Amino acid sequence: MTVLLILCSYTACKNQVFNCMMSDPLAIPNRYFQPGDLIIGGIASQLMMPFEPNNFSAHPLQSVVGELMILAKNYQHTLALVFAVKEINENCQILPNITLGFSIYDSYLSPRWTYRATVELLSTQDRFLPNYKCGTQNNLISVIGGLYYLTPVFIAQVLGMYKVPQFTYGSAPAKDKIESSSFYQMVPNESYQYQGIVQLLLHFGWTWIGVLADDTDKGDRFVQSIISEFIPRGICFDFLERVETMYVSRVFETLNWMLKIYIIIMKSKANALVIYEETIMHLRLLLYLPKMGWTPMELKGKVWIMTVQMELTTLTLQRTWDIQDIHGALSFSIHSNKLFGFQNFLQSRNPFLTKEDGFIRDFWEQSFECGFPKPFSGDDEAEKTCTGEEKLEDLPGAFFEVHMTGHSYNIYNAVYTVAHALHTMQSCQPKCQRILNGGRRTAEDYQPWKLNQFLKHVSFNNSAGEKVSFDKNRESVTGFDIINWVTFPNQTFQRVKVGKLDLQAISPDQVFTIHEDAITWHSSFNQALPLSVCTDSCHPGHSRRKQEGKPFCCFYCIPCPEGKMSSKKDMDECIKCPEDYYPNKGHDFCISKRVTFLSYEETLGITLAILAFIFSLVTALIIGTFVRYHDTPIVKANNQDLTYTLLISLLLCFLCTLLFIGHPEKMMCLIRQISFGLVFSVAVSCVLAKTITVVLAFMATKPGSRMRKWVGKRLANTIVLFCSFIQVGISTVWLATSPPFPDVDMHSMAEEIVLECNEGSVTMFYCVLGYMGFLAIVSFFVAFLARNLPDSFNEAKFITFSMLVFCSVWLSFVPTYLSSKGKSMVAVEIFSILASGAGLLGCIFFPKCYIIIMRPELNNRDQLIRRH
Structure with a gap:
């Protein structure tokens, strides 16, 4: 203009x-x-x-x-x-x-x-x-x-x-x-106020808000500023409406437009609403619509967050409007302090004593609803005459405040x-x-x-x-107070300072402060903290997943998968615990993994150790029995030396299982698999030699047979040494290339750190087992062919059963071992060693011990020849 x-x-x-x-x-x-x-x-x-x-047609x-x-x-x-x-x-x-x-x-x-x-x-x-x-x-x-x-x-x-x-x-x-x-x-610059609003919203977790702003250039700047401030901080808008200027000539259009906004606000899940306008008049009218009969929709309690410019102001025509609709509102207010003498100065104002004040009479008439005598006026029926005795402190706070x-x-x-x-x-x-x-x-x-x-x-x-x-931009460097508006039924209200935005604070942590306990919320919230979120928070143990087609503040809560956890609310992703920790059942915190290994202190370890000692003792008793009755025919039959070698190798097999129990040490890891493979190879080689000896012995009894020169201890010893030497070679290559070593397994067990022996080369480990299995299969095949040979001292039947048990154990060992984790893998291997060793011991030697101890009359040459 x-x-x-x-x-x-x-x-x-x-x-x-x-x-x-x-x-x-x-x-x-x-x-x-x-x-x-x-x-x-x-x-x-x-x-x-x-x-x-003004159409310039009049003065x-x-x-x-x-x-x-x-x-x-x-x-x-x-x-x-x-x-x-x-x-x-x-x-x-x-x-x-x-x-x-x-x-x-x-x-x-x-x-x-x-x-x-x-x-x-x-x-x-x-x-x-x-x-x-x-x-x-x-x-x-x-x-x-x-x-x-x-x-x-x-x-x-x-x-x-x-x-x-x-x-x-x-x-x-x-x-x-x-x-x-x-x-x-x-x-202060308004940008500080926007930052304060962000801090306020984040403090209370209000991420789903509504916004009402003036439809002016200043309102445009406000909207642009809050979008750039709010969205990067995780705050979304349920609605953003502009408040148009009200004109008397368009009052019904304005009321219809305000009714539309009222319905949006009342249907919204957002309980925190930021309003930015020059006066509070539009908001007062908006909240008064139900009482005007423009809508049957009841008014719901909201948390109105107001900017510096807005004050709880009432016009004369709004004198009867209830101000409790904005009870519990939060306002960023210009910082103020109590000034000595100001309140007394206000109370001393009198329209009859300060005639030079050209404002006081209009103020007095509308505030106290009275009139001053007008000279030269014939109206003697004034409803109420202003006396000057009226007190400013008697006015409702929405009309006038005596506090600065x-x-x-x-x-x-x-x-x-x-x-x-x-x-x-x-x-x-x-x-x-x-x-x-x-x-x-x-x-x-x-x-x-x-x-x-x-x-x-x-x-x-x-x-x-x-x-x-002032700063270099000629702007004040004070700050803002955060005010809670507490209203009362008698149209009075109280400003309660519940926080501040101090621009002169030394520490960044002291710039924004809020005293949550001092806030009085709208009565509809029953003094509980109002929620203003699109969806409820995801509790610890869950992560957020965005809902398609909705703002990023709307999400689903997905439980954390195995091995991951979330310790805070509304985490976008679950995270893995450190290697030496695992998530609890609720997946909301990590628990330190316990260190474990197969030890003698636990039931499984002591049970396997006792079984190993029992089988070792039984084997030792069998050896003792055979030594005592070494001159009997049943002991002498089928190469006595192979029998003792087999029994000693089985004894060592039972005892080598003790190397698998206890804290894994370097030397223990080096020798336990090698010793197991060697002694079992010797045992199976002895069984193979016995089987071949039986077959050759039967063939040598035929007239004119050339097999007699092969029957004897030399062949048996050669078979045992040769087969065992191959296993020694495999073991040597294993130790030379990738030997076993102590290791820590943090991943196979969710709640445990397993101390174990790493086999080094898995290929060499299975080569040892494979070769041992090859010897067993050959022994089983040869024994199966010789099971029906007519010989009272024939062990082929017993060897067939023993090899069947042996092969069954180790064939089931492989899938069981691969599906086991932690110390269970060690237990499976120990059990397989004990079971296969017990199968050989029981199937081959228990029948002989039965004859030696229980039926000694059968343990003589004449009886055996007669039976033949």
Whole structure:
């Protein structure tokens, strides 16, 4: 909007006689003026004045229609400026010999009135004549104004030409809107506020939210900022609606649009809703729709998260509206502190004693619903007459607060900022007097543009003991308070400070603080922490999987697979435990694996050891029996030396199983498989030699047979040595290339770390077993062919059964061994050794021992020949 700066001809002002008299095109109805050497201008945002569109068919004064609407709560902003000026003038320590005055106008929340008020501040006193020094001058030194977004922009467009310092105490415009170097912002940059909202949402785990934002340029910046801030931090939007400006001519369209938003909000699972608008009026109307009869849908409790600009404000027409709908709301508020004497100053206000205050009567009438006697009015039936005895503290908090609000605190600090900068200018040392005119302080020395050089570096502690200063961008470096709004049925409410965003904190951990126990939630939550998530959190032991077609905050909870765990809520992936740990049954933490091996201290180990000793003892008894009866025919038959060799090798086989039990050591790992393979190869070789001896002996009994020369001990010994030598060769190659060694198995058993002997070369291990199996199969085949030979001393039948048992054991050993894990593999091998050894011992020698001990009469040559 273009501002018309009215100029008078310089020649018309001669001999201090002002001849350029012109009428004020439209006088500002509300003004509060106090004279002083230097004037601080103020542009308030307390009143709203309805207008009809200006079609230039009537005088502008006639375009004002209807009554003023009062934002009663904002009257405190005016009083904060008045109070600060009063304190400074009464303080002899600051600005001695200089008195401050003020000139306060209202912007009426209108661009035209904002421009009008700004030009008025630059004009000659009581005349609308900017740019001329005719008559009494205002001596304007700075302007404090601009509560809402565009108001400071309009002010700056005028003041920027004169370099007059401007302090905004409310919503900060975008930097590209203000190019003036004399613009100072009492509110920290809004980006800090967005970061604080993110911290608040993440603290409570609110990742599924709704957003209502002004449908303005500032609302666009807010939406773009929160999208870039929220989404990377894991916060999703259930809905994002824009709040349009309400016009009287489109009231029904607006209400229908608000009804649509109301339904979206009430159906949403999001309980945390961020609202960003200049006033709370739209939200109040939105929540009042059910009581207006526009919707049967009941109002649900929500957590309203409000930005700095919003205050719990009530217009006259909203006096009966219940404010408990926003009970439990959280608001980022401008930091404020209690100021001594301010509350008493407010309570001393009286419309009959402060007639120069052009705001107090309108405020008083609408706040207390009374009227002042109007002269020359014939209306004697006033409903209620204002007496001046009304008390501000009796007003509901939504109408007016006697405690200093954040905006008022900023105005108070802005006035003191100007005063301290002026004081520095006044007491400037000679080294900086070059800024002034020759060191003499005249009216020119206090030109507003000169004050900017001192405002840039101003820093002081206010009466509340808090530091006030600006950063390089001329923005305040204070912070924000987090306020919990607690409302009561009598339309009063209480601000409860539950946290803060401290931009001056030393540690990053102290920037954002929240006291959760101090928060009062909406009654519908029964004082439990409200949830605002798309889906419930995945508990430890589960991981998240995104739901297709929905935002990333919506997911399924999948149990962790075997071997993995999740110790926190809402983990995207389950993780593996360290190698020496395993997950518990709930897969929510790791347990240290226990170290295990087949030992003598456990039942399985001691059982196998006892079996080995028993079989060894039985074998030793059989050897003793055979030694005692070595001269009997049954012992002498079928090569006595092979019998003793077989029995000794079986004894060693039983004893070698003890090498598999106990803590795996290097030497134990080297010899246990080799010794087992060698002694079993000797045993099977003896069985093979016995079988071949039986076959050759029978063939040698035939007349003219040439087999007699092969029958004897030499052949048997040769077979045993040759077959055993091959196994020795295999074992030697094994030890030379990849010998066994002690190892730790962390993976085969989920809950155990198994100490074991690594076989080194698995191929060589199976070569040893394979060769032993080959000898057994050959022995079984030869014995099977010789099982029916007519010989009373024929062992072929017994050898056939023993080899059948032996082969069955070791054929079942391979799949069982491969399917076993940990120490069970060792137990399977020990059991196979004992079982196969016991099969050979039982099938071959128990029948002979039975004859020797139980039927000695059969153990003689004559009896055996007779049976033959």
